[in-house]
Structures are given as C-alpha cells and as structure tokens.
Amino acid sequence: MGVGIEVTNLNAWYGANHAIQDINLNIPANHATALIGPSGCGKSTFVRCLNRMHETIPGARVTGSVIIGDLDIYKDIKPVEIRRRVGMVFQRPNPFPTMSIYDNVAAGLKLNGYSNRHVLDEIVERSLKNSALWDEVKDNLKKESGASLSGGQQQRLCIARALAVDPEVLLMDEPASALDPVSTSKIEDLIFQLKAQYTIVIVTHNMQQAARVAEKTGFFLNGRMVEFDSTDKIFTNPSDKRTEDYITGRFG
Amino acid sequence: MRARIRALTDGAATGLAVLATVLVVAPLVAIFAYLIYKGASSLSWAFFVETPKPVGEVGGGMANAILGSAILLGVGSLIGVPVGIAGGIFLAEFGRGTKLANAVRFTADVLNGVPSIVMGIAVYSLIVVPQGHFSAFSGGVALGIMMVPTVCRTTEEMLLMVPNSVREAALALGVPNWRSVLAITLKTASPGIITGCMLAFARVAGETAPLIFTAFGNVGWNTRLNEPMAALPLQIYVYALSPYDDWHRLAWAGSLVLIVLIVLAVSLVRYVTSRGVLKGAS
Numbered sequence: 001m002g003v004g005i006e007v008t009n010l011n012a013w014y015g016a017n018h019a020i021q022d023i024n025l026n027i028p029a030n031h032a033t034a035l036i037g038p039s040g041c042g043k044s045t046f047v048r049c050l051n052r053m054h055e056t057i058p059g060a061r062v063t064g065s066v067i068i069g070d071l072d073i074y075k076d077i078k079p080v081e082i083r084r085r086v087g088m089v090f091q092r093p094n095p096f097p098t099m100s101i102y103d104n105v106a107a108g109l110k111l112n113g114y115s116n117r118h119v120l121d122e123i124v125e126r127s128l129k130n131s132a133l134w135d136e137v138k139d140n141l142k143k144e145s146g147a148s149l150s151g152g153q154q155q156r157l158c159i160a161r162a163l164a165v166d167p168e169v170l171l172m173d174e175p176a177s178a179l180d181p182v183s184t185s186k187i188e189d190l191i192f193q194l195k196a197q198y199t200i201v202i203v204t205h206n207m208q209q210a211a212r213v214a215e216k217t218g219f220f221l222n223g224r225m226v227e228f229d230s231t232d233k234i235f236t237n238p239s240d241k242r243t244e245d246y247i248t249g250r251f252g
Numbered sequence: 253m254r255a256r257i258r259a260l261t262d263g264a265a266t267g268l269a270v271l272a273t274v275l276v277v278a279p280l281v282a283i284f285a286y287l288i289y290k291g292a293s294s295l296s297w298a299f300f301v302e303t304p305k306p307v308g309e310v311g312g313g314m315a316n317a318i319l320g321s322a323i324l325l326g327v328g329s330l331i332g333v334p335v336g337i338a339g340g341i342f343l344a345e346f347g348r349g350t351k352l353a354n355a356v357r358f359t360a361d362v363l364n365g366v367p368s369i370v371m372g373i374a375v376y377s378l379i380v381v382p383q384g385h386f387s388a389f390s391g392g393v394a395l396g397i398m399m400v401p402t403v404c405r406t407t408e409e410m411l412l413m414v415p416n417s418v419r420e421a422a423l424a425l426g427v428p429n430w431r432s433v434l435a436i437t438l439k440t441a442s443p444g445i446i447t448g449c450m451l452a453f454a455r456v457a458g459e460t461a462p463l464i465f466t467a468f469g470n471v472g473w474n475t476r477l478n479e480p481m482a483a484l485p486l487q488i489y490v491y492a493l494s495p496y497d498d499w500h501r502l503a504w505a506g507s508l509v510l511i512v513l514i515v516l517a518v519s520l521v522r523y524v525t526s527r528g529v530l531k532g533a534s
Contacts, residue, residue, distance in 0.1 A: 053420065053424055056423055058348075080426045080427070081426065087424070087425075090417060090421070094417035094421040098442070107436075108425035108426065111427040162424075
C-alpha cells in the first residue's frame with residue numbers, strides 16, 4: 001500500500017545554485033500528485049529529493065525534512081533503503097542494455113540478494129502485468145535484451161522494474177515526455193491503475209497530462225512552490241496570479 | 253554542373269577512404285604473407301612437439317617455447333588484467349576528480365611509455381636479484397606490469413562511455429553503489445574492456461626485451477615458475493641472431509606460429525565472450 005509524504009522546509013542546492021527553496025507539502029497516500037511548471041523550475045530536483053537521488057550528484061546538498069510513512073528519510077534510514085521503498089521512473093527510458101527483459105525486471109531483487117527462482121518468476125510476471133507489458137514480451141523474456149524494445153515498451157519495462165521491488169511510492173520524472181501519443185496514453189492508463197496500490201508523484205510539463213491523471217497538482221516556479229491544491233482548482237480557479245498566467249499559457 | 257561537382261567530390265572522398273584502408277591493411281597482409289612464405293616450409297610436427305636440438309644437429313622444435321609463452325602470458329594476464337581493471341574502475345567510478353586518480357592516471361600513461369627493456373631491468377632488480385636466479389615468475393610479472401596501463405586506461409574509457417542514466421537506474425532501485433558498479437556498469441562496458449585486455453595481451457605476447465633479464469629462456473622443458481623458462485619471442489630472437497641457416501628457418505617458423513597463436517587466442521576469447529549476448533543488446 002502507498003504511504004503519504006510530508007515535506008517540511010525542503011531546500012536543495014547544486015553547489016552554490018539554490019535550486020529548491022522552502023518547500024512545504026503534503027502528498028496524500030494512494031493518489032496521483034502532479035508537479036507542473038516551466039523547465040528549470042526545480043520540479044525534477046524536488047522529486048529527486050524524495051528518494052535521495054539528488055545527493056548522488058557531486059556538490060549537491062539538501063536540508064529540511066521529508067517524512068515518508070513514519071520515517072524521516074534524511075534521518076532514520078540509509079539512502080539505499082529508502083530507494084527500495086520509493087521507486088523512480090526517469091524521463092528517458094533507461095533499461096539495463098546488457099540484460100534480458102526478465103533480468104531487467106528482476107534486477108532490483110537480484111542485486112539485493114534475492115535468488116529464489118519461483119518467487120522471482122512470480123514477481124517478474126506480476127510486475128510486467130502491472131505495467132501492461134506482459135502480453136507483448138512474455139514469449140521473449142529471457143531471449144531479448146531490454147534495449148531491443150520500442151521506446152514506449154522500454155518505459156513500461158522501467159516501470160515494471162521499479163514495481164518489482166514493491167515500493168510504497170512511485171516517482172515519475174516526466175515519464176512520457178520522450179514517447180509517442182499512443183505510448184503516452186498507455187502510461188497514463190497505467191498511472192490510473194497503479195494509484196490503487198502506490199502513492200504516485202508525477203512530474204510533467206504537459207498540463208493536460210496533469211489534468212488527466214492527478215487528483216492534486218502543485219505548481220513550481222523558480223525553485224519555489226507557488227500553489228498546491230486539487231487539480232480541479234488549479235486548472236479552473238487558481239488562487240495565485242502566476243499559476244493562472246502559467247496554465248493559461250501566458251509564459252512557460 | 254553543381255551535381256557533377258558533388259558527384260566528383262563524393263568519388264574523390266570515397267577513393268581516399270579506400271586508399272587509406274588499403275594502406276592500413278597492406279602492412280599486416282604483407283607481414284603475414286612473408287611469414288608464411290618464409291616460415292611455412294619449416295613447420296613440421298616436430299616443431300610443435302620437440303625441444304631445440306644442440307648446435308650442429310638439424311631439426312628440433314620449439315614445443316617448450318610455445319608452452320613457456322603460454323605460461324608466461326597466463327601469469328602476466330593473471331597479474332595485469334585484475335590490477336588493470338581494478339585501477340580503471342577506481343579512475344572511472346570512485347576517484348573521479350580526486351588527486352589520487354589524477355596521479356594514477358598520470359602514472360599509467362607514463363608506464364605505458366616506458367621502454368620494455370627498462371621494464372625487464374626493473375623486474376630484474378626487484379625480483380631476479382633478490383632471488384638470485386632467473387625465473388618464469390619474474391617474466392610473468394614483467395609482462396603483467398606491461399599490461400596494466402593499457403587495461404587500466406581502456407577500462408576507464410569504456411566505463412565512462414556507459415550512460416549515467418544506467419547508473420542512476422541502478423541506484424534508484426536501492427542497489428548499493430559498489431554493487432551497481434560491478435554488476436551493472438562493468439557488465440555494460442564489458443565488450444570494450446575485453447577488447448582492451450586482448451590488445452594488451454597481444455602486445456605483450458610478442459615482447460622479447462622484458463623477458464631477456466627475467467624468464468631468460470631455456471633449451472629444455474620447464475613448467476616450474478621459479479626456474480628459467482623458454483618463450484617464443486626469446487627463442488626467435490636467439491635463433492634469428494645465430495649464424496646457422498637451420499636456426500634461421502626455425503626462427504621464421506616460430507614467428508609465424510607466434511602470430512597465428514595470438515590471432516587464435518584473441519579469436520577464442522571473442523567467441524567465448526560473445527556467446528550468450530542477447531538479441532538487441534547494445
């Protein structure tokens with residue numbers, strides 16, 4: 001089951017660049033929450049703070065607290081452990097090129113020491129079914145490389161790979177921006193189904209996509225969160241002038 | 253008119269490319285052809301199963317030198333490949349931008365430029381002198397040290413070519429960094445790293461100078477690492493400099509065998525490592 005996320009006074013830097021400033025936010029469990037905003041507004045950096053991937057970049061730094069479930073991820077737990085609970089899907093599909101489809105999905109488990117074949121088989125099948133890829137790849141699971149799939153299939157493979165470690169939260173950093181419309185709609189359908197089991201945070205600069213998949217939407221601008229509310233409210237009656245200007249296409 | 257000029261330019265460029273290709277391939281073909289011409293007639297069953305005959309007796313072979321080369325290269329690879337790969341991993345994955353990494357990289361580049369005879373003398377004073385006698389082990393060490401810089405730098409280059417998104421994918425799954433490096437990044441880069449190892453192997457397989465003061469050579473059988481051992485390049489060197497026609501013929505045959513064995517060894521490794529590569533893997 002998904003868990004909620006409580007962000008308090010979050011600040012993040014790249015060297016001297018103060019990329020994220022004083023973010024306070026409550027992300028509800030088992031819902032899809034969209035983060036929108038123009039390029040460079042810090043929305044990607046923000047989600048990378050939610051699984052401590054931000055700090056893997058040399059010179060990067062974070063302050064503030066992020067509580068996921070009942071754990072302060074910057075205090076109570078090691079980065080590798082939080083990343084097993086908080087899965088991530090990246091903007092560009094990034095399957096492991098030398099691994100088969102099966103091994104790609106099983107990678108997170110195998111590399112963390114699970115080796116029971118039956119359990120792995122079961123998890124790989126379930127994950128691929130959950131990511132709506134099973135029917136397309138079930139005959140070539142161990143014969144084909146993950147890199148041999150189409151872009152849309154690769155992205156669903158990456159989703160399956162993230163789901164296989166059974167996370168509580170799924171972070172999606174513009175998961176459909178490199179995909180064609182058909183693949184995009186498949187990913188969006190998937191988000192709809194997945195939020196029953198996971199808390200989903202999706203970064204997008206496609207506002208229609210946010211409107212389609214998310215119950216809550218946050219608008220980011222210049223490293224700050226301008227407004228956070230129900231998606232309906234953000235897109236029909238935003239409280240902040242800047243939000244309105246952005247969603248009506250006056251800038252960005 | 254413009255179309256004709258374009259066609260001419262295109263033709264000229266293609267012609268130059270073909271010419272360059274021929275120039276690159278020609279020396280290799282020429283050497284190989286000349287070796288076959290000079291050496292093939294002296295090849296016989298005896299060459300592969302007999303040890304050298306004393307001066308004055310006709311015949312004999314280089315069986316001990318072939319075996320010796322295999323053993324020396326085996327010892328060399330056991331030292332050079334792991335050390336080189338470990339160094340490359342450090343340079344690309346853990347030491348990026350550190351002073352130590354810069355020092356290691358600089359040392360590797362300098363080591364690459366050290367003449368092989370100097371390497372022989374260095375190992376001579378480090379191992380042979382303290383031990384008091386020549387040995388196959390010291391020869392293997394000399395070859396191994398010569399392999400390190402090539403293996404190290406190609407490993408680094410190949411690891412750096414692995415896209416960062418692959419590293420991030422592994423980290424985001426909660427895989428510890430060291431494990432991600434070994435199981436994901438290194439594996440992704442492995443075709444290039446294997447090529448680097450093969451290059452280093454082929455290069456030292458023909459080295460004579462580092463063996464003169466270390467493995468020394470041996471006219472009889474020896475499989476013990478702490479005794480002097482024969483090697484094909486050494487044997488070729490000694491035979492080619494000798495005043496006897498029969499030895500000259502054996503030297504030619506030995507050169508041919510050396511090149512063929514290197515080609516076979518490299519092909520074998522390529523074949524073995526290319527099996528099990530998946531459809532569509534990149």
